[in-house]
Amino acid sequence: MxxxxxxxxxxxxxxxxxxxxxxxxxxxxxxxxxxxxxxxxxxxxxxxxxxxxxxxxxxxxxxxxxxxxxxxxxxxxxxxxxxxxxxxxxxxxxxxxxxxxxxxxxxxxxxxxxxxxxxxxxxxxxxxxxxxxxxxxxxxxxxxxxxxxxxxxxxxxxxxxxxxxxxxxxxxxxxxxxxxxxxxxxxxxxxxxYSIDRENIALHVYKLNHIDRKITETIETVSNIKGPGIIYFYSREWAERLSRMIENQTNLRVAYYHGGLQMEDRLLIQHQFLNNQLDIICCTNAFGMGINKPNVRFVIHFHYPREINSYIQEIGRAGRDGLPSIAVAFYCDEDRVLPQALIESEYPDQETLPRILQRMMSRYPLTETDTLSLFMEEGCSETAARFLQYQLSQINIKAYAIEELGAYIERKIQSRKKQKLQELDDMESWLKTKGCRREALLKFYGERKTKTMAQCCDYCGSSINEFKKAKETDPKAPLTSNSWRETLRQLLGEKAGIR
Amino acid sequence: MSFKRYLFLYLVDKFKGERSIYGIYHLLKGKRSSQTIQDSVLYSVQELFQSMENITRNEIETVYEEYEKQGLMIKNRKDCYTLSEKGKQCLRECEDDCRLPNGLIGFQYAGLSKIFWKRLRLVIQSLSHLLHYQKSYLPVTNEREILEWAKKFFKRLEYDRFELAARCQKELEVLLSNRSDLEAFIFVKQLSGYQKVGLTLEQIASAVHLDKYETTLLFQACLQSSVKTIIDNRSKFPTLCLFIDQVDNIRLTHSANTTYHYIKKGYPLHKIAERRRLSAGTIEDHIVEIAMNDPAFNVMNYVPTEDYKKIQHAISSLSTKRLREVKERVDDQISYFQIRLVMAREGET
Structure with a gap:
């Protein structure tokens, strides 16, 4: 049935x-x-x-x-x-x-x-x-x-x-x-x-001393291993930058994708990737959710995400067809600065908070939307505004003096930040694992590794060479090779379909 | 990258230090406000209106910060710049190699062209799949209006897909033959079809070794002039015509259009303001917008002939576009509104 x-x-x-x-x-x-x-x-x-x-x-x-x-x-x-x-x-x-x-x-x-x-x-x-x-x-x-x-x-x-x-x-x-x-x-x-483990994805992590090394390693890796693949970055600027470098230094077909692109361009890039017109996408975490491409062979983290959960989600875009795939994370010490700053900027700082609360109270009561926009006018990020708005809706504001309210919210912020930083620490401690990476990753989910596999992780002897391209393939003909009249005929012409 | 430099220096030069770099931003982005539309006429840059919808504030700021640092322009007040001698020299040198593509029209066609393009892209994609008996595909747009339009378009169609494809191909080939091969290339390579996803403008730019600004303008020139050709020769493009139908009042902002309805009914300015619960100033903005967009609109209802001549004289003797300077030159009873109306008209010629 x-x-x-x-x-x-x-x-x-x-x-x-x-x-x-x-x-x-x-x-x-x-x-x-x-x-x-x-x-x-x-x-x-x-x-x-x-x-x-x-x-x-x-x-x-x-x-x-x-x-x-x-x-x-x-x-x-x-x-x-x-x-x-x-x-x-x-x-x-x-x-x-x-x-x-x-x-x-x-x-x-x-x-x-x-x-x-x-x-x-x-x-x-x-x-x-x-x-x-x-x-x-x-x-x-x-x-x-x-x-x-x-x-x-x-x-x-x-x-x-x-x-x-x-x-x-x-x-x-x-x-x-x-x-x-x-x-x-x-x-x-x-x-x-069920286990979060994806046995067909080998886990590789490499520490590098300098950001320049990271760039060269990334470019070398993508030139050697079998695609198509995805490379993740913290920021739009980095995604664009590496995309340009890969385009200039290799014969791979590469594009970048992030939230700053126009919707139409985003769709085109997604479709190109799905249709195997691209070998590599350089992207921020805006790319991936809901994208169902079975033959992604590698996911590289040029920058690591802020939580292990995101890491699992992101590498999970590789190997959906069940075939051997690889996840590579490169990191260096200075990488920590950015995610930390991002976590801080999600919440109002100690100076702004009392002022914001004061203004809100003077206009009490406010609708949810008005409260949000007030916070955002005061320079909060949308994230921070939503957080504040929610915390305030949980208590009877009238019952508090403004200082008490400030202290209460501040405590909430601190504990949340602590939790986020803890998640970041977890991510980083995993990267620094001295031992089987899969075992360590599973441990975060209360799981044990039960099988041995040939391509487990770099620590267990998996080698990037196993994922090499079969042979240097000829550069694929770019889509721009034929004339506009030909292209038009291919799209709509007599050769299309059979009557 | 000399085209980029050419374009942005050219715009500063055109605005004579009288408008800020955000005026340039709004112009390229095609903000449908009276101010932006008027400025585009006053400073004779209307062909660039809405020619780069994707430009960001940040992009504009970065470009001009760099030019200021290089000493190409001088700040005269907040966010307003004029070209330095070095900047003028640089612009002249750029002009040897660069010019704006011909065929750009600006606000009369930019909005209409945008809709035409979205509909065309989707229909071609859909058609190309249909030719291969593929009913489902990931559409190139997720704008509901466009998707709904395409659905209706296929329903209304009086002939089959093969016929439609043949007609589209033929008409597009004729249409694009009016333009350079480069422009036609930029146009066609963006189209998606069966197992063939189109390229972004940036990808095409890198393939033809031009900067993205030049590529964008070449595309807009090709698109806008093509739309104009279709409208002017409807009988030659019976199929492509269908992509333009039912786009109306594209030239006026929605609110100005409502005001225009009242004017046509014979309401005086203050009555319209009262009716619409808007300030007189807003209605004046609308009237100026109408004056710029509709050549048939009679401004003499608002500016007596005598005053019109005085304002006209002041503008030409001052060779400026700044309202305040003109205002100082004419009689006190002449209002800013009247000066703007005359400017709107004079700018056209």
Whole structure:
């Protein structure tokens, strides 16, 4: 029965590890928490049951781009009854979607949109078969500061008549898992925890003395190992810089991608990569979520991310086809400065905080949006503003003197910062591991390494040479080689298709 | 990189130190405010209006910081610069190799061209997939309006995909033959189709060894002049025409357009302000915008012929575009609004 739907709807002949177990529990109307490794087809866990149950599947999704991608991927499976509802739509577009809720099978929605009464009202009139929280680790990773609406999902679910809940993630240690279950109030959920380990990805870490060495090592590595691949950077400037250098010094086809690009250019670069027109993408963490390219052979970290969770997510974009792949992280001592500064800048400093609170109190009461914009006028980042706004909404402000309030918020900030710095420390201590890297990585998730594998990590004897290109391939013909008339004919001409 | 230098020095030169570098930013970005539209006419740079929508504040600031450091320009007040002697010399040298591409039109066509381009890209992509019997693909845009338009476009179509493809190809080939091969190349290489993803302007720039500013302007020139050619020769481009239909009032800001409706009904200025709960100053801004965009609009309703002549005289004798200086030269009862109206008109010729 399940296999038939799997074949007919999705074109797969068998389930991957974990999928069937999760799906069966979902079909039995249990609350389910599932941790499946990156690239293991998590979305199937709600898509397939969606076809076997009456009513609407609501999927809470963390990022606009991810939501759009997921929705598009469903459309590409031939399912048109999917829509995404987020704050980027205009009022009319939102209204259209809300009016046709009953005709939908899958609704992707941002946690923020779930805070509006109108949306809740409309949704509560529908039969909801399943309440999915995708990338559920975001609850813990982001919910406590800039996406507090994540922390209100349990209430939302209740006002929708408590439909069965499915929380999905690829990366959550025991602490994060506990946080997710508590915040969603599904502590009795049936749990399916699979290893975060991706055995086909070899883990390599190299410490270098100087940033210049890092540049040359990166360029040399990408020239030698088999692509396509992704290189991650902290900043837009670095991504662009290395992309230019690789373009000038190798015959690889490379492009950069970051949040500063126009939407149209972003789409083009993504599509070029998916269509194997590019060998390398140099990017910030803006690239990756929701991108499903099976044959990525390497992920290089020119700069390491701020949490181990992000690291797992990012390297998990390699080897989704199951073939041998490699993750390489280069680091030097000065790398720490930037992520540390980023963490600091997320919160208002001790001088600004009292002034901000003063101004807010003088205009009390304020709406949520007004509070946010007030904080941002005062120079807070959006992240910091959301954090403050949320913390203040948790207490009865009137009951505090302004100094008390200041001290209270300051404590909150300090403890959160401490936690973020701790996560950064974890990341760094892993990079400095003296021993099996896989073993150490698994330890963060309370797991043990159970198998030995040929290409485990640089410490266990895996060598970058194993991932070398078969032979120096001839430079591929650039897309710019033929004339505009030819290109036009290829796009629309008589040779296209067969009548 | 001499084109970049040429373009940005040229713009400083044109603005005569009377507008800030943010005026330049708004011009290139195509901010639809009366001020920006007016300035583009006053300083005869209308062809560059909305020619670089992707430019950022930061980019402009970095460019001009560098030029100031190199002594190419002198600050005369906050964010306003004039070219130094060295800068003028440099601009003259650049002019030997560089010039603005011909075919740029500016605000009358930039907005329309933008929509034409988005629709064309999507339809070509979709069509190219259809020719290979592929119904699903990742669209080149996720703008709902454009996607909806394309859906309707295919529904309304009176002939099949093969016919449409043949027509598009033929018409595009004719259309682009009017332009240089380089421009046509920049245009076509951006298009995506079946198993063939288009390139970004920056990628094309690097392939043809030009800087991205020149590439962008060449593309805009090609696009805008092509759209104009289509509009002027509808019968020659019956298919491409369809990509332009139903884009209206593209030339006025939405609010100015509403004001224009009232004017056509015969409402006087203060009544419109009252009706629309806007200040008289805002309505004046709208009227100036209308005067610049619609040659048929009669400004004599707001400026008596006598005053018009006086203002005209003051402008030509001063050879300046600064309102205050003109105002000092004419009778007290003549308002800034009237001077702006005359400037709007005179700027066109």
């Amino acid at each position: 399940l296999e038939k739907i799997l074949k007919d709807r999705f074109g797969y002949s068998q389930f991957r590890e974990g999928q069937r177990e999760v799906i069966e529990d979902v079909l039995n109307k249990k609350d389910v928490f599932a941790m499946l490794p990156t690239g293991s087809g998590k979305s199937l866990c709600y898509l397939l049951p969606g076809y076997m149950m009456r009513g609407l599947v609501v999927i809470v999704s963390p990022l606009l781009s991810l939501m759009e991608d997921q929705c598009q991927q469903i459309h590409m499976l031939g399912e048109k009854r999917a829509a995404s509802l987020n704050s980027f739509l205009n009022a009319k577009e939102k209204a259209i979607i809300l009016e046709r809720l009953r005709q939908l099978k899958f609704l992707f929605i941002s946690p923020e949109m779930l805070q509006t009464d109108r949306v809740i009202h409309k949704l509560s009139k529908c039969q909801i078969s399943l309440f999915v929280v995708d990338e559920a680790h975001c609850i813990s990773q982001w919910g406590h500061e800039f996406r507090p609406d994540y922390l209100k999902l349990a209430d939302v679910r209740e006002s929708l008549g408590n439909p069965a809940c499915l929380a999905l993630t690829a990366t959550a240690n025991a602490k994060v898992r506990h946080d997710i279950l508590t915040q969603l109030r599904i502590t009795g959920a049936s749990q399916h925890i």
